[in-house]
Amino acid sequence: MQIYLPIAEMSINIFLLLFMGGGVGFLSGMFGVGGGFLMTPLLIFIGVPPAVAVATEANQITAASVSGALAHGRRGGIDYKMGSVLIAGGAVGSYFGSMLFTILKATGQVDLMISLSYVVFLGGIGGMMFVESVRSILRNRRGDKPIAGRRPRTWIDALPFKMRFRASKMYISAILPLAIGGLVGVLAAIMGVGGGFIMVPAMIYLLNMPINVVIGTSLFQITFVTASVTFLHSVNTQTVDVMLALILLTGAVIGAQVGARVGLKLKGEQLRILLAILVLVVCGKMAVDLVSEPDEVYSITPVGRSH
Amino acid sequence: MHIFRLLLCGGMFFSHQVRAERMVTDLSSHAIEITSQFSGTELMIFGAIERAITQSRGQNIVVEGIDYDIIVVVQSGRHDVVVRRKEMIGPIWANKAFRTLKDVQGYYAVTTTRPISQILTPEQQRLLGAGIDRLKIDFKEPVSKEEEKNFRAGFIRNMKAKKLYSQQEGTISVLDDILFRAILYFPANMPVGDYQVEVHLVRDGEVILSQQSSLEVGKKGLERLIYNFAHESPAYYGIMAIILALSAGWLGGFVTRKM
Numbered sequence: 434m435q436i437y438l439p440i441a442e443m444s445i446n447i448f449l450l451l452f453m454g455g456g457v458g459f460l461s462g463m464f465g466v467g468g469g470f471l472m473t474p475l476l477i478f479i480g481v482p483p484a485v486a487v488a489t490e491a492n493q494i495t496a497a498s499v500s501g502a503l504a505h506g507r508r509g510g511i512d513y514k515m516g517s518v519l520i521a522g523g524a525v526g527s528y529f530g531s532m533l534f535t536i537l538k539a540t541g542q543v544d545l546m547i548s549l550s551y552v553v554f555l556g557g558i559g560g561m562m563f564v565e566s567v568r569s570i571l572r573n574r575r576g577d578k579p580i581a582g583r584r585p586r587t588w589i590d591a592l593p594f595k596m597r598f599r600a601s602k603m604y605i606s607a608i609l610p611l612a613i614g615g616l617v618g619v620l621a622a623i624m625g626v627g628g629g630f631i632m633v634p635a636m637i638y639l640l641n642m643p644i645n646v647v648i649g650t651s652l653f654q655i656t657f658v659t660a661s662v663t664f665l666h667s668v669n670t671q672t673v674d675v676m677l678a679l680i681l682l683t684g685a686v687i688g689a690q691v692g693a694r695v696g697l698k699l700k701g702e703q704l705r706i707l708l709a710i711l712v713l714v715v716c717g718k719m720a721v722d723l724v725s726e727p728d729e730v731y732s733i734t735p736v737g738r739s740h
Numbered sequence: 741m742h743i744f745r746l747l748l749c750g751g752m753f754f755s756h757q758v759r760a761e762r763m764v765t766d767l768s769s770h771a772i773e774i775t776s777q778f779s780g781t782e783l784m785i786f787g788a789i790e791r792a793i794t795q796s797r798g799q800n801i802v803v804e805g806i807d808y809d810i811i812v813v814v815q816s817g818r819h820d821v822v823v824r825r826k827e828m829i830g831p832i833w834a835n836k837a838f839r840t841l842k843d844v845q846g847y848y849a850v851t852t853t854r855p856i857s858q859i860l861t862p863e864q865q866r867l868l869g870a871g872i873d874r875l876k877i878d879f880k881e882p883v884s885k886e887e888e889k890n891f892r893a894g895f896i897r898n899m900k901a902k903k904l905y906s907q908q909e910g911t912i913s914v915l916d917d918i919l920f921r922a923i924l925y926f927p928a929n930m931p932v933g934d935y936q937v938e939v940h941l942v943r944d945g946e947v948i949l950s951q952q953s954s955l956e957v958g959k960k961g962l963e964r965l966i967y968n969f970a971h972e973s974p975a976y977y978g979i980m981a982i983i984l985a986l987s988a989g990w991l992g993g994f995v996t997r998k999m
Contacts, residue, residue, distance in 0.1 A: 435779035437928060439959065439966040444779040444928030496985035500993025541824045541835045549832075660982045667978030671970050675981050676776075676962075679988065686992035723832045729901070730826040731894025732835070735819055735846065735931075 440674035454684020462692025467627035487625030488666035492678040494627045495659040505649025512600035516653040519614035523658035526618020531665035559712030566705035627655040762790035773960040809942040812922045816847035817933040840880035846931035851908040903927040
C-alpha cells in the first residue's frame with residue numbers, strides 16, 4: 434500500500450517504512466542505542482530528501498527516547514542536575530547546528546555536510562568500538578582482569594566553574610558537560626541522531642559518571658535536545674514530516690521490544706562487534722557514494738515555491 | 741468539379757469565416773487531489789474535430805484527405821529553480837557551480853499525433869511552447885552559450901527522470917478522423933497549483949484552433965492539513981510535532997510495559 438508523505442512530497446510503500454522502523458527498532462533494542470544513525474542514512478538511501486530525513490528522524494527520536502527516559506526516571510536512574518547542564522549545552526548546540534543546516538540548505542551543501550558528518554563520526558566511533566571490543570575479547574581469553582581503581586587526576590579536574598552533582602556523586606567543572614551537550618546538540622541538528630553514541634562514552638570515560646545514571650541521563654537529555662531540534666527545523670526549513678515520523682515510530686516500538694529480548698541472549702562483546710560492523714558498513718556506503726562519480730552530476734532545487 | 745474548386749479557393753480566401761473547423765475538448769477530470777494514498781495518476785484529454793467546410797450559404801461540403809494533427813500541452817505554474825552541478829573537489833563529488841533558471845514549469849508534458857518536427861517548424865514550436873527542446877528557459881545569472889546548453893540539458897534530464905517533464909510523440913489516437921484521445925501521466929511528486937491544458941489543432945503546418953482549459957492540483961484531507969500547517973504556522977507545527985512524539989513515545993512505553 435502506497436502512502437503519500439506530505440512534507441517529503443513523495444509516495445512510498447507504507448510496509449517498507451514499517452519494516453525499516455521495525456528493523457532499526459530491533460537493532461536499537463538489541464544494542465541499546467537510539468538508532469538515529471541507522472535510520473537517517475536508510476531514509477536517504479530510499480530517496481527521502483536528506484534534509485527531511487534528518488529533521489524527521491530528530492522528531493522520531495524524541496518519541497523513542499521519552500519512554501526510556503521515563504522508565505529510568507522511575508528507577509532513579511537520572512541525574513537531573515547533570516541532565517539540565519547537558520540540555521543547556523544541547524540547546525545552544527542545536528540552535529547553532531540548525532542555523533548551519535539552514536545556511537547550507539540554502540547554498541545546496543546540506544546533503545554533502547550530512548554525508549561527511551556521517552562518514553567522519555560513524556567511521557571514528559565504529560572503528561574505536563571495533564578495536565575496543567576485539568581487545569576486550571582477547572583480554573578475556575587470556576584471563577586478564579581490567580585494573581580497577583581511582584581515576585588519575587587530569588586536566589579535567591583543573592577546569593573552573595565546578596558544580597556538585599549529588600546523584601552522580603561528582604564535583605566537577607560545568608564546562609565539560611556543557612561542551613559535551615553542545616556537541617551532541619549540533620550533531621542532533623545536522624545528522625538527525627540522538628547523539629547517544631557520543632554522549633554515553635563521553636559520560637563514562639570523560640566525566641567518569643556512575644554507570645547506573647549514564648543511560649537515563651543521556652536519554653533525558655536526548656528527549657529535550659531532539660525536541661528542540663524538531664522545533665528549530667520546523668521553523669527554519671519546514672522539513673519535519675510527522676506522518677513519516679509516526680509510521681517509523683510504530684515499527685520501531687514493536688521492533689525494539691523484540692530486539693531487547695534477543696539482545697539479552699548475546700554476550701556484550703559480541704554485540705559490540707556486531708554493532709561496530711554495522712556502523713562501519715553504513716559509513717562505508719556513504720563514503721563510497723561521496724567519492725564515486727554520480728550518474729547525474731546535475732541536481733535541481735525549487736526556490737520560492739508559492740502554494 | 742469547377743464549382744468545387746471555386747468553393748475551395750473561396751474558402752481559402754475567406755479563411756476563418758468560411759472554412760471553420762470546430763473542436764470540442766474536455767478532460768476526464770478538472771481536479772487532481774493528492775490524498776494520503778496518492779501515487780501518481782493518469783488524465784485523459786479527449787475531444788472531437790468537426791471537419792466541416794461551411795460556405796456562406798450554409799451548405800456543408802466534406803473534403804477528404806486533409807490531415808489534422810493534434811498537439812496537447814499540459815503545464816503547471818512557474819517558479820525559479822536552482823540547478824547545481826557536482827564537481828570533483830579533492831577526492832569527493834560536491835555541488836559547485838550553479839545557475840538559477842527563471843520561471844520554469846514544475847510540470848510539463850506534450851503529446852502529439854505525429855513526431856512534432858513533422859507537424860510544426862522549430863520556430864512555430866518555440867512560439868507555441870510545444871516540445872521540450874523548444875522551451876524558453878532564461879537564466880538569472882549571466883551564462884555562456886556552452887554552460888547554458890549544459891545546465892539546460894541537466895535540468896531537463898532531472899525533470900524527465902522525475903517524470904515531471906515528458907514528450908510523447910505519436911501517442912494521441914484519433915478515431916475516424918473525428919475523435920481524439922490523449923493520456924498523460926502525473927507522478928506523485930507533481931507540484932500543486934493551477935495547471936493549464938492546451939489543445940492545438942494543426943492543419944498543413946498551421947495552428948488553426950487552440951483551446952485552453954484549467955486543471956487544479958491540490959493536496960486534500962490530512963495531507964493538505966499537515967502541509968499547510970507546516971508552512972503557514974511552522975512554530976505551532978513544531979510544537980505539535982513534539983507533543984505528538986512525546987505522547988506517542990509515552991503511549992508506546994506504556995503499551996510495551998503491559999506486554
